[in-house]
Amino acid sequence: MRRRLVAVALVIPFLLGACGSPAAQPPPVSTSDTTVAEITAGDEYNDTDVMFLQMFVHHQRQALQMTATAVKRAQDPELKTLAQAVQVTESDELKMIEGWLKSWGKSTEVDTAPNLHAHHGGLPGTGPAEIEALTTVKEAEFDTAFLSLFLAHQHNAMELANLVRTGGKNAETKAFGERVRASRQGGIQQMLKLMTK
Known part of the structure; x- marks a missing residue:
């Protein structure tokens, strides 16, 4: 499916039952047979498009590290399911x-290097030490530690998306920024709900 990533992202807000006001909906999912890897962005882009994507690669790799740990260590089955869904999407x-x-x-x-990104708000604030700490935190404290860290991480994704939404030139990159905002907003709602269980 051409927009499989969008379809999976939309699962996240409903895995545990939506709470709060609904997130803005991303563009409709295409029903063509094109895979995610085959989606092309075209040749028209600017420095903001490139910077956003490079920063988002870094951000996604961190998210995959964190959710891999959550899949192994989460105590709440619903949190484990959420982490698995995030892994597929991201x-x-x-x-x-x-x-x-x-x-x-x-x-x-x-x-x-922080000084290279100061003019646009900096790189996402999650550091290697914080990610590594998830592997050693006490079992009984893992879910709270993960949720606290990953909530901030997903909020950072929404902030990054604002860069390309306002300054990007490439249509696919800007549309991706919109989808990121919608899917992360839904995920944040679910994590907040899990924190109050």
Whole structure:
């Protein structure tokens, strides 16, 4: 399915029952047979499109690390299910955006030096030490520790999406930013609900 990543992303807000006001809906899912990896972004882009995608690659890799730990260590079965859904969605997104960068002849890596990103709000605030701490936190404290860290991480994804929504030139990249905002908003609602169980 051409927009499999969108379909999976839409599952997240409903896995545990939506709460609060509904998130804005992303564009309709296509029913063609094109896979996520085959979605092309075209040749028209600017520096903001490139910067956003490079930063988002870094962000997605961190998310996959965190959710891999949650799949193994989460005590709440609903949290484990949510982490698995996030992994599927964000793995697909990662493949897609890495493909776009490569098609433009751009690196899929980003320089993480803080001073290079100060003018646009900086890189996402999750650090390697915080991610590593999820592997050693006491079992009984894992769910709360993960939710606290991942809530902030997904909020950062929405902030990153604002960069391309306001300054990007590429239509697919801007549409992806819109989908990120919708899916992460839903995920955040679900995590907040889990924290109050």
